[in-house]
Amino acid sequence: MKNSSLYKLNFILLIIFSCSKDLNTVSIAGTIINPVNDTVMINYTDTTYTVTLNDNGQFYIELSQDSAQYATLVHGEMTTIFLKPGDGIKISFNTDEFDETMNFQNSPESSFLAYKLISTEQRDFYGENLYLLDESDYKDDLVDYENTMMERLNTFENGYFKSSEIKKLETEIARFTKQKEGFSERSKLELEYMWNTQLLYREYNFYSLIENSDRADYVDKLTEFKSKMLQSLERLKDDEDYEKEREKIMAVVGKWEERKNDYDNMPNDGDLSIDFSYPNQSEELISLSSFRGSIVYVDVWATWCGPCIAEIPSLERLQRDYQDKNIVFLSVSVDTDKNAWEKMLIDDELGGVQLWANGWSELTKSYAIFGIPRFMLIDKTGHLISVDAPRPSSNEIRTLIEERI
Numbered sequence: 540m541k542n543s544s545l546y547k548l549n550f551i552l553l554i555i556f557s558c559s560k561d562l563n564t565v566s567i568a569g570t571i572i573n574p575v576n577d578t579v580m581i582n583y584t585d586t587t588y589t590v591t592l593n594d595n596g597q598f599y600i601e602l603s604q605d606s607a608q609y610a611t612l613v614h615g616e617m618t619t620i621f622l623k624p625g626d627g628i629k630i631s632f633n634t635d636e637f638d639e640t641m642n643f644q645n646s647p648e649s650s651f652l653a654y655k656l657i658s659t660e661q662r663d664f665y666g667e668n669l670y671l672l673d674e675s676d677y678k679d680d681l682v683d684y685e686n687t688m689m690e691r692l693n694t695f696e697n698g699y700f701k702s703s704e705i706k707k708l709e710t711e712i713a714r715f716t717k718q719k720e721g722f723s724e725r726s727k728l729e730l731e732y733m734w735n736t737q738l739l740y741r742e743y744n745f746y747s748l749i750e751n752s753d754r755a756d757y758v759d760k761l762t763e764f765k766s767k768m769l770q771s772l773e774r775l776k777d778d779e780d781y782e783k784e785r786e787k788i789m790a791v792v793g794k795w796e797e798r799k800n801d802y803d804n805m806p807n808d809g810d811l812s813i814d815f816s817y818p819n820q821s822e823e824l825i826s827l828s829s830f831r832g833s834i835v836y837v838d839v840w841a842t843w844c845g846p847c848i849a850e851i852p853s854l855e856r857l858q859r860d861y862q863d864k865n866i867v868f869l870s871v872s873v874d875t876d877k878n879a880w881e882k883m884l885i886d887d888e889l890g891g892v893q894l895w896a897n898g899w900s901e902l903t904k905s906y907a908i909f910g911i912p913r914f915m916l917i918d919k920t921g922h923l924i925s926v927d928a929p930r931p932s933s934n935e936i937r938t939l940i941e942e943r944i
Contacts, residue, residue, distance in 0.1 A: 562624050562625045563603055563604060563605050563624055563625075564601055564602065564603060564604065564624070564625070565601070565602045565604045565622045565623070565624065565625070565626045565627075565628070566599070566600070566601045566602075566626070566627045566628065567581065567598075567599070567600050567601075567602070567612075567620075567622075567628045567630065568597070568598070568599045568627075568628070568629050568630070569597065569598050569599075569612075569629070569630040569631065570595070570596055570597050570630070570631040571592065571596040571597075571598075571614060571631070571632060571633075571634065572596060572631070572632070572633040572634065572635075572640075573596075573633055573634045573635055574592055574596045574614065574634060575614065575615040575634050576614070576615070577591055577592050578590060578591055578592065578614075578933060578934065579592065579598050579612065579613070579614045580612070580613040580614070580932050581600060581602070581610055581611070581612055581613075582610060582611040582613065582849045583602060583608065583610035583611075583622065584608060584610075586852045587849060587850065587852050587853045587932045588600060588602070589853070589932050589933065589934065591934070602622065604622060604623075604624050605624060606624065607621065607622065607623045607624070607698070607699050607700060608621075608622050609621055609622075609703075610622050611849075612630070613849075614634065615634050615637065616634075616637040616638070618632075618637070618638070618641055618652075618653065618656075619649075619652050619656075620643075620646065620649040620652070621646065621648035621649050621652065621700055622646075623648070626645060626646060627645055628643060628644070628645050628646040628649065629643070629644040629645060630642070630643055630644075630649075638653070638656055638657055638660070639657065641653045647694075647695070648695070648700050651691055651692070651695075651704070654691070655688060655704075658684065658687070658688075659684075659711075662680055662684055664677075664680075664681070664684075664715045666737075667734060668680070669715075669718065669719060669722070670722070670730045670731070670733055670734035670737075671730060671731070671734055674719055674720070674722075674723060677719050678716065678719070681712055681715055681716065684712075685708060685712050688704075688708050689705075689708070692704055692705060692708075728774050728775060728778075729775065729778070731774065732771055732772065732774055732775055732784075735771045736768065736771065739764060739767055739768060739771070743760060743761075743763070743764045745760075745761075745764075745795045745798070746909060746910070748760055749795075749798060749799050749802045749907075749909075750802065754799070754803065757799050761792060761795055761796060761799075764792070765788065765789075765792045768788045768791075768792075769785070769788060772784055772785060772788065798907070798909060801904055801905075801907040802907040804907075805905065805906050805907040805926065806905075806906070806923055806926060807923070807926060808923050808924065808925055808926055809922060809923060810922065810923055811921055811922055811923075812827060812915075812917050812921050812922065812923050813905040813906070814826055814827050814828045815827050815871075815896075815901060815902045815905070817871060817894035817895055817896050817897075817900075817902075818894065818895055819892065819893060819894055819895075820881060820884055820893060820895075825892060825894055827869070827917070827921075828921060830867045830869070831919070831920070831921050832865075832919055833865050833866060833867045833919060834865060834866040834867070834916070834917065834918060834919060834924075834940065834943050834944065835866070835867045835869050835916070835917040836857070836866060836867070836868050836869065836914065836915075836916055836917075836928070836936075836940070837869050837870075837871065837914065837915040837916075837917065838850075838854060838868070838869070838870040838871070838891075838912060838913075838914055838931075839871050839873060839896075839902065839903070839906075839908055839911050839912060839913040839914075839915075840870060840871070840872060840873070840911055840912045841872055841873050841874045841911060842872070842874050842876075842879045842880055842883045843874070843879075844911050844912065846911075846912055847911055847912040849932075850912055850930055850931050850932055851887070851889070853930070853931035853932040854868065854870075854891075854931040855889075855890060856931070857931050857936070857937075857940075858890050858891055860937075861940065861944075864940075864944050865919070865944065866940060866944065867891070867892060868890070868891035868892065869891065869892045869894070870889070870891055870892065870893050870894065871894045871895075871896050871902060872893070872894070872895050872896060873896050873897075873898055873899055873900070873903065873911065874895065874897075874898075875897060875898045877895060877897070880895055906926060912930065913927065914927070914928040914929065914930055914931070914936075915927070915928050916928040916936070916939055916940070918943055919943075924939060924943065925939060
């Protein structure tokens with residue numbers, strides 16, 4: 540009896556995950572090994588869909604669709620997928636090796652995109668080969684890469700996907716070529732120094748060290764970094780730009796020292812929020828403290844920030860769902876281009892309270908914001924519920940809001 544029930548369950552799942560949907564629907568069934576959280580986000584046609592994983596790391600979603608479109612799947616990391624009406628796509632991957640284990644069934648276009656990403660990484664066009672490989676060898680590798688990609692693209696029928704990818708490939712090849720040619724006048728010693736600098740930045744991930752090291756360990760790491768950078772620079776001691784490069788190194792070290800100070804001194808959850816004031820689109824100065832008595836959900840963003848833009852549809856849904864509640868949605872742009880900010884407010888009809896900080900300012904310094912988007916949730920008394928709040932696309936933010944409404 541138990542085996543019979545299991546057979547029926549497997550048969551039902553097979554029908555659910557394998558049968559084609561109507562021609563205006565796309566289904567995505569996925570399995571994630573070692574999930575980093577309990578949700579998957581699908582960003583598609585300016586909308587973010589959040590899907591909850593089951594206990595086995597599986598998810599399923601259906602999307603209404605009448606034309607072929609690119610989309611992104613986000614779970615810890617992000618990958619690009621291609622959706623066509625009528626598709627029933629299966630996805631599996633292991634978060635320990637996100638790109639390397641990405642596997643698609645019933646979506647040859649998505650498989651091509653995954654292959655192209657891995658191939659580009661393996662050929663290292665942006666890494667050591669860019670700096671140290673002979674220019675003629677580098678260009679030969681580009682030709683081989685282009686031929687390989689075109690051979691695969693020619694297996695697709697002419698249409699939106701094929702024409703888009705050919706255009707992207709041409710742009711990519713031109714960009715790689717131009718970047719390599721830009722290094723042609725640099726000496727071998729300069730290029731070795733530039734590459735070694737890249738390796739040191741990778742070795743000393745200060746974004747992570749700021750959060751995960753105490754001050755003594757952090758200072759030791761920063762001192763090591765400075766010493767290795769200066770030692771690497773010695774190969775250019777006779778170069779005319781030696782002093783300029785040395786000043787750059789000292790400036791970088793000073794910046795990371797300052798950022799650690801900002802992080803150590805920023806308010807924590809439960810502390811009183813630090814006030815700030817910025818103009819809205821009508822040039823009226825608006826302060827955070829003016830919203831005392833209401834819950835405030837702060838979004839620090841910019842028009843040029845892809846992840847910020849991806850969160851806007853979810854943020855707008857939050858605003859609609861809580862429009863009758865005592866909560867303020869306060870968005871602060873760090874754009875330096877005011878026209879770009881104002882244009883997006885108008886074109887996208889963005890709601891909530893919109894302020895313009897004109898770049899990285901006292902707000903980002905006070906709250907140790909080194910990357911965006913950053914969200915914060917503040918209670919009615921002005922105290923921080925969360926200085927690094929969940930994003931609008933997550934289920935967690937709704938739980939935090941519901942507890943305080």
